[in-house]
Amino acid sequence: MTQPIVITGIGCVTPLGCDVQTVWSNLLAGVSAIQPTFHFDASTFPTSFTAQVSEDYDYRKYVHRPEWHEGISRNSAYALGAAAQAWRLAGLDEFDGLDRERLGLYLGSGEGVLDFDNYAASNLAAWDDERGRIDSVKWAAAANERMDAVREIEQEPNMPLSHLAMEFEAYGPAYNCLTACAASTQAIGEATQILRRGDADVMIAGGAHSMVHELGVTGFNRLTALSTRNDSYATAARPFNRTRDGFVLGEGAGMLILETQQHADQRGATVLGRITGYGSSADAFRITDMHPSGRGAASAMTQAINDAGVQRDQVDYISAHGTGTKENDSIETKAIKGVFGERASSVPISSIKSMMGHLIAAAGAVEAIACVLALRDHKLPPTINLHDPDPECDLDYVPNEARDASVKVCLSNSFGFGGQNDTLILEK
Amino acid sequence: MRPAPVRCYGSYVGDRVPSQGATGYTVAMARQVVITGLGPVYGLGFGIESTWDAMLQGRCAIGPVQAFDATGFDCTIAAEIGEFKINQYVPKSYRKATKVMSRDIGLAVAAADLAARDAGLLTPGTDPDAGKNDGFEPTYAPSRLGAHIGAGLIAADLDELTAALVKARVPDGSNAGEFDIYRWGNEGINHLTPLWLLKYLPNMLACHVTIIHDAQGPSNTITCGEASAGLSIGESLRVIQRGAADACFCGGAESKANPMAFLRQIMTGRVNTNDNDKPETAARPLTKTADGMVVGEGGGIVVLEAMETFEQRAADTGARAYAQIVGFGASQSINPPTRNVHPDESGRGIAIAIRSALREAEIDPNDIDLIVPTGLAAPVTDRAEAAALRNVFGAALPSIPLAPVKSLVGNCGAGAGGMDFIVAAKAVPEQTIPAVINADQPLDDLNLTTAPAREADLQFVLTYSGGLGGQFAALVLRKF
Numbered sequence: 001m002t003q004p005i006v007i008t009g010i011g012c013v014t015p016l017g018c019d020v021q022t023v024w025s026n027l028l029a030g031v032s033a034i035q036p037t038f039h040f041d042a043s044t045f046p047t048s049f050t051a052q053v054s055e056d057y058d059y060r061k062y063v064h065r066p067e068w069h070e071g072i073s074r075n076s077a078y079a080l081g082a083a084a085q086a087w088r089l090a091g092l093d094e095f096d097g098l099d100r101e102r103l104g105l106y107l108g109s110g111e112g113v114l115d116f117d118n119y120a121a122s123n124l125a126a127w128d129d130e131r132g133r134i135d136s137v138k139w140a141a142a143a144n145e146r147m148d149a150v151r152e153i154e155q156e157p158n159m160p161l162s163h164l165a166m167e168f169e170a171y172g173p174a175y176n177c178l179t180a181c182a183a184s185t186q187a188i189g190e191a192t193q194i195l196r197r198g199d200a201d202v203m204i205a206g207g208a209h210s211m212v213h214e215l216g217v218t219g220f221n222r223l224t225a226l227s228t229r230n231d232s233y234a235t236a237a238r239p240f241n242r243t244r245d246g247f248v249l250g251e252g253a254g255m256l257i258l259e260t261q262q263h264a265d266q267r268g269a270t271v272l273g274r275i276t277g278y279g280s281s282a283d284a285f286r287i288t289d290m291h292p293s294g295r296g297a298a299s300a301m302t303q304a305i306n307d308a309g310v311q312r313d314q315v316d317y318i319s320a321h322g323t324g325t326k327e328n329d330s331i332e333t334k335a336i337k338g339v340f341g342e343r344a345s346s347v348p349i350s351s352i353k354s355m356m357g358h359l360i361a362a363a364g365a366v367e368a369i370a371c372v373l374a375l376r377d378h379k380l381p382p383t384i385n386l387h388d389p390d391p392e393c394d395l396d397y398v399p400n401e402a403r404d405a406s407v408k409v410c411l412s413n414s415f416g417f418g419g420q421n422d423t424l425i426l427e428k
Numbered sequence: 429m430r431p432a433p434v435r436c437y438g439s440y441v442g443d444r445v446p447s448q449g450a451t452g453y454t455v456a457m458a459r460q461v462v463i464t465g466l467g468p469v470y471g472l473g474f475g476i477e478s479t480w481d482a483m484l485q486g487r488c489a490i491g492p493v494q495a496f497d498a499t500g501f502d503c504t505i506a507a508e509i510g511e512f513k514i515n516q517y518v519p520k521s522y523r524k525a526t527k528v529m530s531r532d533i534g535l536a537v538a539a540a541d542l543a544a545r546d547a548g549l550l551t552p553g554t555d556p557d558a559g560k561n562d563g564f565e566p567t568y569a570p571s572r573l574g575a576h577i578g579a580g581l582i583a584a585d586l587d588e589l590t591a592a593l594v595k596a597r598v599p600d601g602s603n604a605g606e607f608d609i610y611r612w613g614n615e616g617i618n619h620l621t622p623l624w625l626l627k628y629l630p631n632m633l634a635c636h637v638t639i640i641h642d643a644q645g646p647s648n649t650i651t652c653g654e655a656s657a658g659l660s661i662g663e664s665l666r667v668i669q670r671g672a673a674d675a676c677f678c679g680g681a682e683s684k685a686n687p688m689a690f691l692r693q694i695m696t697g698r699v700n701t702n703d704n705d706k707p708e709t710a711a712r713p714l715t716k717t718a719d720g721m722v723v724g725e726g727g728g729i730v731v732l733e734a735m736e737t738f739e740q741r742a743a744d745t746g747a748r749a750y751a752q753i754v755g756f757g758a759s760q761s762i763n764p765p766t767r768n769v770h771p772d773e774s775g776r777g778i779a780i781a782i783r784s785a786l787r788e789a790e791i792d793p794n795d796i797d798l799i800v801p802t803g804l805a806a807p808v809t810d811r812a813e814a815a816a817l818r819n820v821f822g823a824a825l826p827s828i829p830l831a832p833v834k835s836l837v838g839n840c841g842a843g844a845g846g847m848d849f850i851v852a853a854k855a856v857p858e859q860t861i862p863a864v865i866n867a868d869q870p871l872d873d874l875n876l877t878t879a880p881a882r883e884a885d886l887q888f889v890l891t892y893s894g895g896l897g898g899q900f901a902a903l904v905l906r907k908f
Contacts, residue, residue, distance in 0.1 A: 042613060140687065141500055144691070147695070153696060161652070162897040165768070166762055174759065179648055221617060288623065
């Protein structure tokens with residue numbers, strides 16, 4: 001047996017609330033966070049709705065040196081709040097024995113929000129209509145005048161990591177990975193490996209992302225990946241339903257405090273759960289499509305189950321990737337059947353994306369937190385908007401209403417655009 | 429030669445907590461890992477032979493920016509690669525996909541191809557007949573081949589995007605010519621190709637590489653500025669050590685030779701804006717006269733293999749390894765006044781990574797025979813590095829040669845650590861310290877190597893990389 005890795009803190013900032021308890025109540029109540037997009041005017045876009053974090057959210061109430069974080073992007077703002085909640089819950093704000101060189105960070109955070117207005121204006125100002133291209137000398141002049149150094153640097157994907165490192169004085173191993181929608185699941189998995197190996201005592205792991213901006217929605221709309229049910233947005237996220245037409249873009253952050261069992265025991269921390277298994281794979285098929293057999297998804301699940309040393313029939317809840325795209329939900333179902341065989345139909349599966357949308361890089365961390373809460377409360381969050389199941393999706397997706405269940409072992413899936421897949425096993 | 433140290437996986441190797449015996453947990457032996465393929469694509473050439481030749485001559489890739497007219501920018505020089513035909517590095521069956529490869533992706537794909545061929549790996553990417561032959565047997569089973577590839581923030585092609593943006597201009601009235609979000613949502617976005625977003629997702633570097641080479645094992649995309657490639661190599665090392673894969677592609681690639689990424693670098697305050705007329709001497713890393721970095725572009729992907737599987741195939745095919753990786757460390761530097769654009773001046777953050785790598789290698793600092801440092805040539809970063817080195821190596825520092833390569837290839841962002849690592853890996857079997865340039869006035873007591881290249885007894889080589897954001901990765905290579 002390798003060194004057990006425990007979860008001692010969780011925190012999140014999501015469209016369903018900016019603290020764990022609110023988010024959990026809303027998930028169990030089957031609340032939809034989907035609204036018309038207010039971060040920018042998307043009223044004429046093919047998709048005019050998203051799941052957004054409340055505009056009342058203010059990261060400054062969570063940080064002790066606001067001047068270090070002045071001008072941060074939404075990613076970093078969400079990351080700081082989620083991490084501070086997890087840090088406090090873990091009791092680390094009142095623990096002075098922490099070796100900061102053995103405090104690490106592994107995040108799966110996305111690119112920061114583009115400074116779109118100034119970017120678009122600079123590009124248009126430099127457009128040479130005759131030659132049909134940018135005049136880079138004019139562009140430099142326009143961009144130098146309009147763009148701001150902090151706003152530009154904050155777009156680097158390792159900035160949430162950098163802000164967390166400053167805030168929590170973490171000198172240990174520090175990584176940001178960006179495997180699209182799988183990123184924060186991967187971050188938790190790799191953080192677990194760092195702790196198992198003994199390269200850190202405590203890791204802050206999770207992710208933060210917002211693609212709720214002009215070019216984010218543009219990009220996903222062009223890929224026809226988003227639901228376009230502008231008239232019925234509250235029920236637009238319909239994982240596993242026959243009429244699903246794409247995912248709903250969300251944003252936010254989820255953070256976990258992971259530590260070695262030994263370190264948690266020594267400082268008398270309350271253990272919320274354990275990360276016992278992790279698997280990572282690549283479909284190696286197409287950048288636009290999952291492999292139709294679900295081979296990459298199945299491989300990640302199998303590796304995680306084997307890593308945890310649990311039996312397939314011990315898994316009693318699956319937090320699905322469940323995006324609500326035609327392709328994902330049927331292939332994920334096929335992969336689950338491949339891994340679990342006859343038992344597949346008796347394992348409850350749900351997709352909280354039906355309620356809070358798809359947090360992209362941050363999705364996996366928030367879903368892992370939902371698993372921790374399911375383990376704690378023996379309740380499973382539902383998949384809402386599931387009134388007309390797709391015949392190809394014929395498993396138990398905990399439709400529409402939360403359920404009581406004895407939960408000891410959870411499996412959480414995240415599959416990235418392009419074919420990178422990650423799975424975690426969480427246990428009581 | 430001392431025997432290869434045996435390491436325990438899962439044990440605690442630090443010095444403040446009891447070792448594995450006290451924890452009561454059983455531990456598995458960490459597998460040993462060798463470097464078998466090098467794929468550099470930088471301003472010095474394509475592939476290890478041409479790149480190394482250029483290094484021996486101390487050739488500099490820095491010149492006036494070619495990719496766009498940079499005369500409006502404070503800096504007008506860069507280390508570029510020039511045009512190259514990506515199709516040459518992609519099997520016929522996959523050439524259609526090159527349309528959705530941004531330059532960053534193309535650099536990674538080319539570098540991975542060169543690395544796989546250098547290692548002698550048979551994959552669907554390196555064997556042109558793989559698709560026609562039902563009995564094709566790759567060197568490694570797809571599930572045992574992984575990919576950890578560092579990437580940067582990929583800037584959209586301005587011409588392509590703006591050609592669509594102009595369709596959303598206000599046609600007349602007082603705001604004529606301005607961007608109109610309503611027109612954009614209604615009509616403008618349709619002028620972007622449907623797969624537009626996929627050119628700019630950082631994980632597409634790894635995804636294309638895994639598809640081309642059928643690498644279905646563990647896969648990650650690390651985005652930590654100049655530490656990206658070093659951390660990715662470290663992650664592949666760990667994945668192979670713990671037995672989750674037998675071989676991995678790793679490293680990183682990035683191009684900042686486009687107006688948006690170039691401007692962002694200038695905005696960090698780290699770029700040399702005073703030597704536009706002297707490109708060849710503009711990047712002077714770790715010297716008293718360092719006056720800022722020069723932006724570069726490049727991809728450096730390498731192949732790592734488990735010693736046991738490598739030895740098996742070496743017996744069959746005569747494959748050779750460049751060096752063994754015996755130590756890796758990762759750390760974070762904290763410097764709030766610079767918002768972590770620069771490492772802390774004491775060098776504490778950098779020193780932590782270096783010390784961890786030395787500890788895993790079970791060697792003393794003075795066992796290191798050569799250091800390929802980060803050496804961005806940004807004075808604040810350079811001074812932090814010098815402080816870290818002094819801190820770790822103490823009195824031994826003046827006797828250890830340092831070969832910073834950014835004077836030749838610039839700072840290639842996520843690709844930067846790939847070049848550092850490749851130079852370190854090639855120097856070991858060559859037993860040669862390459863020539864670096866612009867090194868005549870070293871900072872403090874640093875022993876910067878100068879031309880010409882010279883032979884040396886290289887048993888252990890250290891390289892470390894990092895920068896913007898404060899993450900650092902250190903790797904120790906051992907003669908094999």
